[in-house]
Amino acid sequence: MSGSLGQRPWITAPATAAVLDALEGAGGPDCARFVGGCVRNALLGRPIDDIDIATTLTPGQVTQALSAAGLKAVPTGIDHGTVTAVSGSRPYEITTLRRDVATDGRRAVVAFTDDWTLDAQRRDFTLNSLYARRDGTVLDPTGQGVADARAGRIVFVGEAGRRIAEDALRILRFFRFRAWYGAGPPDAAALSACAALKGDLKALSAERVSRELLKLFAAADPREAVGLMAGCGVLGELLPPPLDLARFNGMVAIEEDQLFETDTVLRLAALLPDDQVAAGQLAERLRLSNAARDRVVAALAPTPVFKSWMSPREIRRHLYRLGAQAFRDRAKLAWARAGRTATTPQWRGMIALGEGWTPPAFPLSxxxxxxxxxxxxxxxxxxxxxxxxxxxxxxxxxxxxxxxxxxxxxxxxxxx
Incomplete structure (x- = not known):
């Protein structure tokens, strides 16, 4: 045991209790435990988004138990032991304890087990290998998870290279968790393994890569993590050169300073060269949505060139030609490249004018x-x-x- 979460509202909620009651009714006390992100975030005082549950019950037993309790059971990942329960309109992802039988860097063949330690050993990072009973008791099978979570250490469970060889996406997850939870120097063994195995990223599906990359960019301040990715060659495996780290850092800075909402698509655009053809090809390769693709391509147009000293008349002309979204994106990218200077009020005023002025319709036909x-x-x-x-x-x-x-x-x- 490694302490207790106490009786948090998300633990004691009737919807959560209904799921646990159903599982324990079939498998007995302690057959189901909270796992991963909800435990980690509760320990760190972070918001709880998803509630994941690990169980010794098989997927068939889980489905039967939920149905008997009048709860909806959705086979979202049945081959890998995952059933999603819907209780009180909230989803609960329930996964049977597993051990890896075979892996190829993209997917794993698993066998179900009732051994909590084996289940913990196949997880990615120590801070994600935490479990909690319904009374709030925290269990830390690796012996490091709680301490690493509190210290901001992103450490692979066991040997870093082996964990990555099982699933190359863990390279991107390392940097994503570094951006969201990391503090202090990065784990040297993890960084070395990511650099050595970065070529394995090419075998991953575009959807998995883009989803992980955008989650990384959604962190409040991903600058250090993205810099590490660039330094060890991981970023260059994913995005076309030359990468504009200075503009990316500037974009994060102005969002932070000016209280703009975090914009993952624009952060991606900030990293890319001003090449609309290359941007379009990348968007297709990453399987971005059509809306995201169009935004990135429009944002990286070489003309018109935005300057902080543009007159209101010139601003209105660009706004009319580009449209509101592309205008704001181009202005923010230009501001990000310029950096924090005395011209900040001009950039802020430009964006404010763009948000406050509605272009008139051309009156002739x-x-x-x-x-x-x-x-x-x-x-x-x-x-x-x-x-x-x-x-x-x-x-x-x-x-x-x-x-x-x-x-x-x-x-x-x-x-x-």
Whole structure:
């Protein structure tokens, strides 16, 4: 035993009690324990997101026990022993104790066991190999998990290289947990193993890589972890060179200083070179959503070049052309590259203007062009584009009569 969590609300909640009662009704007292993140975060005073439970019951027994108790059982990972219980509208991931039989760096063949120590030994890090009984008693089979969690040490269970060989994604998980929970010097054995085995990342599915990478970028301050990734060559295995660590660090800094929300997609864009083709290819390779792909590509356009001293008129012109999202992204990337300087108020004002100004709709249409004497066909679009450019250059003139006069002037100068 390694202390107690006490009776936390998430432990004593009726929905949690219903799941534990169902499992213990089938397997007896202590057949089910909380495991992993909920135990770790409770020890550290961090918010509890997911409640995971480990059990000596087989998946079939778990399903039967939940159904008998009137709870929904979803076979979310049945081959690996995982059943999700739904109780009080909340999901509880329940996994049978396991030991690895064979691994290939991407997936593991497991056998079920009733040995808690064997289950702990197959987990990734000591701070994730913690269990807690429903009375709050914490159990630490590795003997290091509680101390490592409290000290911010991200240490592999057993030999680091062996854990990574079982699943190469653990390389990215090492840096992700370093970003979220790490303190003090990084574990040398872990860092060395990640560097030595970084080539194994190529065998992983794009979805697993992108999901882990974005979770890493979502940490409040991932700068040190990302710097370590770059230093040992891991980041270069995933993203196209040249990587812009300075801009990435600047992006995190301005989000922190200016109380902007953490934006994982923009942090990713900040790391990448200003190459829209390469960015699009990377987004496809990482299987990013269409919306995320489009954002990254738009954010990395080489023009227009944003400067802190742009006039309100120029800001409005860019905002109209780019749209609100791309404008904000481009402004933040330019600010991040510039760093923390005396121009911070100008950048802040630029973004505020972009958020507070609604671009007007261009008041003319093809019908107006035709009415001015231009015949139907491609010329209509050319005339309309020239008048719109004039309208933008005149700071979105709110005078339709003047615009009609300009339209007539342009139309008269065209050869049909």
């Amino acid at each position: 093809g019908r107006d062009v035709i009415a001015s004497g231009v015949p139907k066909g491609p010329m209509v679009g050319h005339v309309l584009a020239e008048v719109e450019a004039w309208w933008i250059d005149h700071d979105f003139l709110d005078d339709k009569l003047s615009m009609i006069e300009k339209l007539k002037s342009v139309a008269q100068g065209m050869a049909f």
